[in-house]
Amino acid sequence: MSKTGKRRMPRWKRIVLVLASFVAVLAVTVGTLFTWLWTGARISTVGAGFHRALAVPPLAASTVEADGTRVFDLRMQAGETDFVPGGKTPTWGFNGSYLGPTLRAERGEKVRVRISNSLPEASTVHWHGMHLPAAMDGGPHQTVPAGGTWSPQWTVDQPAATLWYHPHPHGATETHVQRGLAGMFLLDDERTRTLALPRTYGVDDVPVIVQDVTFDGTRFDHGHKLMRSVGFLGDRTMVNGTLDPYLEVKDELVRLRLLNASTARVHTFGFADGREVRQIASDGGLLESPHTTDRLRLSPGERAEVVVRVRPGERAVLRSFPLDAGLDFWNQRFGGGDDSFDVLELRAAASLRPSSPVPRALAPSDLPTGQDAARHRFFELRMSGVNGRGMDMARVDETVTRGTSEVWTVRNEDGMPHNFHVHDVRFRVLDVNGEAPPPSLRGPKDTVFVPSGTTVRLAMRFDGAADPDTPYMYHCHLLYHEDKGMMGQFVVVEPGGAAGTPKATAHAHRP
Numbered sequence: 001m002s003k004t005g006k007r008r009m010p011r012w013k014r015i016v017l018v019l020a021s022f023v024a025v026l027a028v029t030v031g032t033l034f035t036w037l038w039t040g041a042r043i044s045t046v047g048a049g050f051h052r053a054l055a056v057p058p059l060a061a062s063t064v065e066a067d068g069t070r071v072f073d074l075r076m077q078a079g080e081t082d083f084v085p086g087g088k089t090p091t092w093g094f095n096g097s098y099l100g101p102t103l104r105a106e107r108g109e110k111v112r113v114r115i116s117n118s119l120p121e122a123s124t125v126h127w128h129g130m131h132l133p134a135a136m137d138g139g140p141h142q143t144v145p146a147g148g149t150w151s152p153q154w155t156v157d158q159p160a161a162t163l164w165y166h167p168h169p170h171g172a173t174e175t176h177v178q179r180g181l182a183g184m185f186l187l188d189d190e191r192t193r194t195l196a197l198p199r200t201y202g203v204d205d206v207p208v209i210v211q212d213v214t215f216d217g218t219r220f221d222h223g224h225k226l227m228r229s230v231g232f233l234g235d236r237t238m239v240n241g242t243l244d245p246y247l248e249v250k251d252e253l254v255r256l257r258l259l260n261a262s263t264a265r266v267h268t269f270g271f272a273d274g275r276e277v278r279q280i281a282s283d284g285g286l287l288e289s290p291h292t293t294d295r296l297r298l299s300p301g302e303r304a305e306v307v308v309r310v311r312p313g314e315r316a317v318l319r320s321f322p323l324d325a326g327l328d329f330w331n332q333r334f335g336g337g338d339d340s341f342d343v344l345e346l347r348a349a350a351s352l353r354p355s356s357p358v359p360r361a362l363a364p365s366d367l368p369t370g371q372d373a374a375r376h377r378f379f380e381l382r383m384s385g386v387n388g389r390g391m392d393m394a395r396v397d398e399t400v401t402r403g404t405s406e407v408w409t410v411r412n413e414d415g416m417p418h419n420f421h422v423h424d425v426r427f428r429v430l431d432v433n434g435e436a437p438p439p440s441l442r443g444p445k446d447t448v449f450v451p452s453g454t455t456v457r458l459a460m461r462f463d464g465a466a467d468p469d470t471p472y473m474y475h476c477h478l479l480y481h482e483d484k485g486m487m488g489q490f491v492v493v494e495p496g497g498a499a500g501t502p503k504a505t506a507h508a509h510r511p
Helices: 011-040 173-178 190-194 329-334 478-481
Strands: 062-065 068-081 089-094 102-108 112-119 126-128 151-155 160-164 183-188 205-213 236-239 247-249 251-260 267-271 277-282 285-293 296-298 302-311 316-323 341-353 375-382 398-401 404-412 418-422 427-432 447-450 455-464 466-473 487-493
Touching: 062 205, 089 341, 160 205, 160 251, 160 302, 173 183, 173 478, 183 251, 190 236, 205 341, 236 341, 251 296, 267 341, 296 302, 398 404, 404 418, 404 447, 447 455
Parallel strands: 068 112, 102 183, 205 251, 247 341, 375 404, 398 487
Antiparallel strands: 062 068, 068 089, 112 151, 126 160, 160 183, 205 236, 251 302, 267 296, 267 316, 277 285, 277 302, 316 341, 404 455, 418 447, 418 466, 427 455, 466 487
């Protein structure tokens, strides 16, 4: 005992006390940090208002040559765009500073697109949803070097649909799309001209290219925040490059061609007042009959056409609602599932032009049923790659025979959201987790959302030209995942043929 009569605490107890105090402080710090991250991860722009008239991309000019070929010109270029007051944002675009014009062609037409690249680095132009020869596809093997040109040509051989074009350089797709390289490609056919659907472009038939963005001052911030394994998630949305947009509507019915051009965010579109819309088309064209719904979920790269009715003088807000996809609490919050955005306001005129009712029948399906499948294939989606393999430009992963149908089973057990896009073909969703697909997925598709714990079966037919040396892609269209190697390649060969060896095209990009 000390002179003061007090016994000193044993050394080991003092060490335990210090360690316990340290652990307690650390736990409080970590808890506070997590609470801050958790709270800050939820985003909402609901009620922020609509202040700018919606920009509608112009229809691209074209010429028709003596042999009937329709020729478009696209120039990839850098520029500056006025998004926010007080400065200009450095951007990329086609034939302008941001996004690109809408290309339009008829089924049966021969098309050629003369592309020039004035950017400081190589890129590509992929025709998302187009059925065309592999050498014209615009995937990572068809790079256009800085200062270079490329002129793909093909014959349009598919039904009317809302398609789009965007870059596809291996390892740099996310940043190239974020900078503004994207546009729509609309296909028409004889059947759509006979249907009483809204069809005046930019008036009652309107492209709606939805992107999420974040600004750092007047510049884009493309950074991935903590815990965002899905990729980039912005804190605002733009439509056709317009922040806080509104559209003046002068017709009773308006047709919205919805495109989720975000790089990672899954949008659940609906109207704030709960009104129903008539979905008339999915990725690859018209449904067999309209589908009535008040919610429509689109993952990156997916499209849908809806017709909405407005009443004279009213305002209707298109909203992106929180995601209901069975995600766990972590992915729900840090994957953007709890976020809400006011996307576009429709402002109906005091007097509206009458519109014809939406037809009860639209287009008969020409999709394979899977009953005559020549082969079944399985694809497991993980961040490490597809079927455990990361993308290799020099490797052919799958070889399919021209003129055959196949069933592809796609499974996601990765613990995070993915989707699946197949180049060149339109597919039928046979089932989701063994159940019949919802009506929104019963039309022609080329991209499908695959949440964790989900299995989808897809039936597709390969009836285009064979090319054993030039592959098409299949991949997750959450572009960060694609860039990290979640992609594979397939070639189409003649019966009895074998795959060649694709040449790995050199590409240059800056981080």
